[in-house]
Amino acid sequence: xxxxxxxxxxxxxxxxxxxxxxxxxxxxxxxxxxxxxxxxxxxxxxxxxxxxxxxxxxxxxxxxxxxxxxxxxxxxxxxxxxxxxxxxxxxxxxxxxxxxxxxxxxxxxxxxxxxxxxxxxxxxxxxxxxxxxxxxxxxxxxxxxxxxxxxxxxxxxxxxxxxxxxxxxxxxxxxxxxxxxxxxxxxxxxxxxxxxxxxxxxxxxxxxxxxxxxxxxxxxxxxxxxxxxxxxxxxxxxxxxxxxxxxxxxxxxxxxxxxxxxxxxxxxxxxxxxxxxxxxxxxxxxxxxxxxxxxxxxxxxxxxxxxxxxxxxxxxxxxxxxxxxxxxxxxxxxxxxxxxxxxxxxxxxxxxxxxxxxxxxxxxxxxxxxxxxxxxxxxxxxxxxxxx
Numbered sequence: 001x002x003x004x005x006x007x008x009x010x011x012x013x014x015x016x017x018x019x020x021x022x023x024x025x026x027x028x029x030x031x032x033x034x035x036x037x038x039x040x041x042x043x044x045x046x047x048x049x050x051x052x053x054x055x056x057x058x059x060x061x062x063x064x065x066x067x068x069x070x071x072x073x074x075x076x077x078x079x080x081x082x083x084x085x086x087x088x089x090x091x092x093x094x095x096x097x098x099x100x101x102x103x104x105x106x107x108x109x110x111x112x113x114x115x116x117x118x119x120x121x122x123x124x125x126x127x128x129x130x131x132x133x134x135x136x137x138x139x140x141x142x143x144x145x146x147x148x149x150x151x152x153x154x155x156x157x158x159x160x161x162x163x164x165x166x167x168x169x170x171x172x173x174x175x176x177x178x179x180x181x182x183x184x185x186x187x188x189x190x191x192x193x194x195x196x197x198x199x200x201x202x203x204x205x206x207x208x209x210x211x212x213x214x215x216x217x218x219x220x221x222x223x224x225x226x227x228x229x230x231x232x233x234x235x236x237x238x239x240x241x242x243x244x245x246x247x248x249x250x251x252x253x254x255x256x257x258x259x260x261x262x263x264x265x266x267x268x269x270x271x272x273x274x275x276x277x278x279x280x281x282x283x284x285x286x287x288x289x290x291x292x293x294x295x296x297x298x299x300x301x302x303x304x305x306x307x308x309x310x311x312x313x314x315x316x317x318x319x320x321x322x323x324x325x326x327x328x329x330x331x332x333x334x335x336x337x338x339x340x341x342x343x344x345x346x347x348x349x350x351x352x353x354x355x356x357x358x359x360x361x362x363x364x365x366x367x368x369x370x371x372x373x374x375x376x377x378x379x380x381x382x383x384x385x386x387x388x
Contacts, residue, residue, distance in 0.1 A: 252279025
């Protein structure tokens with residue numbers, strides 16, 4: 001395996017998301033060549049959403065260059081967060097040889113790289129920020145909250161007191177109140193009297209487990225101390241109300257997780273036991289999507305055998321084939337084609353599997369798709385692959 005030519009300051013571009021305005025993230029590229037400049041070009045799987053400044057250029061020997069990733073103003077929340085399976089960046093690099101140094105110019109790097117073998121670096125994309133943290137808390141999405149806190153260590157601790165208390169009220173009113181509040185308190189969220197919900201009493205406990213006799217109106221919008229004739233607090237009532245719905249989701253979530261892990265034994269057991277293969281999470285991802293984006297070919301086949309729709313789409317219109325291509329799995333892509341997947345399916349943004357394969361530089365998949373009937377992405381209206 002060829003050694004890389006640049007060191008990248010992050011392995012994942014984290015965008016602090018906000019509605020209706022540009023959002024920015026900085027990435028630092030450092031040349032690992034001590035002799036010649038390194039040419040680079042940045043490509044994105046979502047040019048309709050992202051700008052890169054500069055999109056291409058030259059990095060002097062043993063020097064650094066800052067890239068700015070710009071998310072164009074978005075009018076809707078991301079359909080998937082923190083990780084965005086639909087968004088990727090590919091940094092293509094090549095070292096200028098002695099014959100090219102004199103004639104090379106930053107503006108001509110793109111065409112120059114297109115005719116040279118390159119050493120590539122892939123970057124994932126994640127969305128974070130306070131808006132998405134609140135949305136995840138309100139939805140009771142413990143996994144999303146945990147992932148946001150992991151990526152942005154100070155996101156909860158740096159909230160102003162008023163915002164922190166408001167967020168805790170939302171957390172206590174969610175279906176996963178105890179876990180949610182515990183997560184936020186563990187992340188250092190600031191409150192006058194840090195407490196976590198205790199559904200048995202309607203009161204909270206401090207950080208060392210001591211009783212906090214302040215009622216839970218700090219934690220619930222309607223006052224957590226109100227109880228019914230069975231002694232249940234408002235938080236407990238909300239929990240009980242959502243319990244049945246949660247139980248119905250459990251099997252579907254288990255199928256989704258097994259598919260994501262490629263756990264064939266567990267997946268087979270669940271499906272043979274009557275669990276549905278058609279479960280969808282809040283982002284519209286079905287188990288077959290989750291298996292495809294990890295390249296778990298056997299799991300994809302098993303789910304399709306149990307009735308999964310080979311053309312099912314997530315909230316952004318991606319089919320399992322789109323995600324298999326993004327993963328770079330030739331085997332999974334071919335298996336989906338063999339099962340009847342449409343090689344020319346276009347996502348909501350117009351991206352086809354062939355378009356994604358070209359942007360990501362997966363030449364073997366490009367050739368496979370062309371052999372199996374893929375047509376030029378421009379025909380179906382996918383955006384141009386140019387980053388200029």
